[in-house]
Each structure stands twice: as structure tokens, then as C-alpha cells.
Amino acid sequence: MNSVDASGPWLDAARGAGLVDAAGAVRPNIFAEMSALAVRTGAVNLGQGFPDYAGPQEVLDAAAAAVLAGRNQYPPGRGIPELTSAIAEHHRRFYGLDVDPATQVCVTAGATEALAGIILGLVRPGDEVICFEPYYDAYAADIARAGGVQVNVPLRWRPGAVGRPAGFDLDPADLRAAFTGRTRMILVNTPHNPTGVVFADGTLALVADLAAEHDAIIVADEVYEHLTFGVPHRPAATFPGAEDRTLLIGSGGKTFSVTGWKIGWVTGPPALVDAVFGMKQWLSYVNGAPLQPAIATGLRLPDAVYTRIADDLRARRDRLCRALTEVGFDVAVPAAGYFVIADAAPLGFADGEAFCRALPERCGVVAIPVSAFCSPGRADVRSLVRFAYCKSDATLAEAVRRLGTLA
């Protein structure tokens, strides 16, 4: 059979995400590759960030009721009023931010579509987009597809030492240097995937100042906003000068442990939200009709439910961090989110990618190399790997047992 030419702009996205090799072959993204490896080898999958336990019962019940009540047809483009109002109430209740549900909210197919709508809708060829590196892989794919130029600000690995735990450092001078006359946008992911860093107030204030100085859009990817462990989350939009230029992204899937539902949202100034909707309508058009009222129910649940979700996740974090430390990894205990980064170098593994490829055979666990979230050549992250702890007690117990065999 003659093969039809399947080249096209999708390859720009693949190239941006580092998935095209020197010969032009495209490989699957690392999460797909590692999840397939987990299935093939029967390994415990601590690679992909999805909880394997149920979200709040009220949210699940509301979705089932909406399906049975027949709420199964195309919803309004920007989301059902019940959900857009619940998002506005949520922003007021937790952050004191006022958004008009009619003009300042757009519901999207997960935070993923919010990112695509924003970047494809607002980044012009040649525009510079600042990212903190390591970065969520969709950023690089979307920026490349839009013809933008990605400018990275490193979060540098700081190994643990006596009296000082491992972690990540950001040099404000690097952030200042990243802004130029061509800066269109800065993507701020706080709490941050994969590092679990919650950005300090000083960093967010500096982002707001620099963005104002350069007339840049701030895109605040805050999908882990409610999954923090004793550290307050402060939205980037709440810093002086930021509100009028910030698009805030949330994810019902992450907040309520229903990642497969793909209900996300963008809020911000009306003109920017219009632009995002202008793009979104040609992507999914609309999404998740019966899941939207269920996420609205979730957003209106009492504070105690949010606290319970975060406390529960914190206990999972502690369990996995303890086990990794006991095995001999240098562990950066995350302040938030689904993931922990651990350095495999103390165990004698200098190459995190090779380590992750060998780990399923070696001890039956899957993890993701941090290099997958970086541009080529970041030497300080080479031996780092990311483990997900948003897993059930049974999954974690088995993972901990298997990781113990590495010691």
C-alpha cells in the first residue's frame, strides 16, 4: 500500500515536546511509553498522575444523577451557568477574587484545552513565552505549534545536605533576564508539576511586576491549587497589578480526583477570556455536559471536604517520601500536588532515563525521568526521577515493598 503523506503542523508540536528524533521519527510521549511498560511488565504505575481511588461521593452522585436526568446534550460554549457561577463563587470564597460568570469564565476540556486555547489563541509566531523549567510537557507542544519561542527559567536542583533538605532554587536574576521586548506571555504553574514547589510570594510579586513592565500576559496554571500541605496557595492573579493581565486555569479533574472527566476552566479579563473561547470553540466546541453540574456541586462543598482531600494526599506523600528516603534516594519533599522528585544518584544511577527504563524489570515500579520535563542538556536534573503518590493504600503498599528491594 502506498503510504499517504501524514506530515503536518502536528509535527511542530511533537518536536516542541522533544518527541522527534534526529532521523525524524516520532516516539510516544513518556507517560504513554511508561504506562505501556507498566502494563507489559505488571509494574506498579507511579508514572502518570491519576488517583486510583474515588473522588468525593457527592460529586460522583451528582454526575450519575445528571446523566439519568438527561443532561446529555451540547452545553453552552462557555459552560453551563450552574458551573460558571460555582467557579465565580469559588474564586470569591477562597481568594477574594471577583469574576463575572457571564464574561470572565470559560469552561474547557480539562486544563489541557485551557492551555491549548490560550497558547494557540494568543501566541503569535515569534512571540516569546516564558516557562519555569522543568515544565509540564503540553506547554512546549502548544508553544511550538503556535510558532512561539519558549524561554526557560530554571528551577535548579539543590541536593540535600546536613540540616538542609533537597529542593529546588529559583534565581530572581534568571527570571528578570528572561523578559525581553518580545515577551508575550509567562506560564506560572503554582503549585508546580513536577517539583511540588509552591512559588513564594516574592516570586509571584516579581512575576506581576515584570509582566506589567513588559505588557505580558500571565497564565497561571493552578490545577493543584487545593492540594497543598500546610502551605497556603496564593493565586498569581491576587498580586498587585496582576489581575488585569492574568488568565487563571483550574481543573475539576485534579481537585476532585476525577482526572478522566476533563472539566477545566479559565478565568480572567473579559477580552482575554473571549480570545480563549474564540479558540476553544474550534477545538472541543463544548464538553462534558453531565459532568459540569457535578463539578459545580464539588466546588460548593464545605471547606472540610477540601481539607480532607489535601490531608489524605499528604499522608500518601509522607508514606512514599519515607520509603524513598529509606531506600537511599535524596528526596525533595513536595509542598503540594501529586508528585515527589527523588535523586537516584546516591543509589549509583547517574541517568534518570535509563534508570526509569530499567526500573520495571528491576523492581516492578514505573517512574518518570525529570529530563522529560526539560529541554535537552539540563545537567542538574539528569539523575532525578518523578514518582506519583496519588495512589491507593494498596498500590502504595505494594510500591513501597517493591522499592525496598532496591536498597
Ligand SMILES: Cc1ncc(COP(=O)(O)O)c(C=O)c1O
Ligand atoms: C501542571 C498541569 N497542568 C495541566 C494539566 C492538565 O490537567 P487536565 O487533566 O485538567 O487537563 C496537568 C495534568 O497533569 C498538569 O500537571
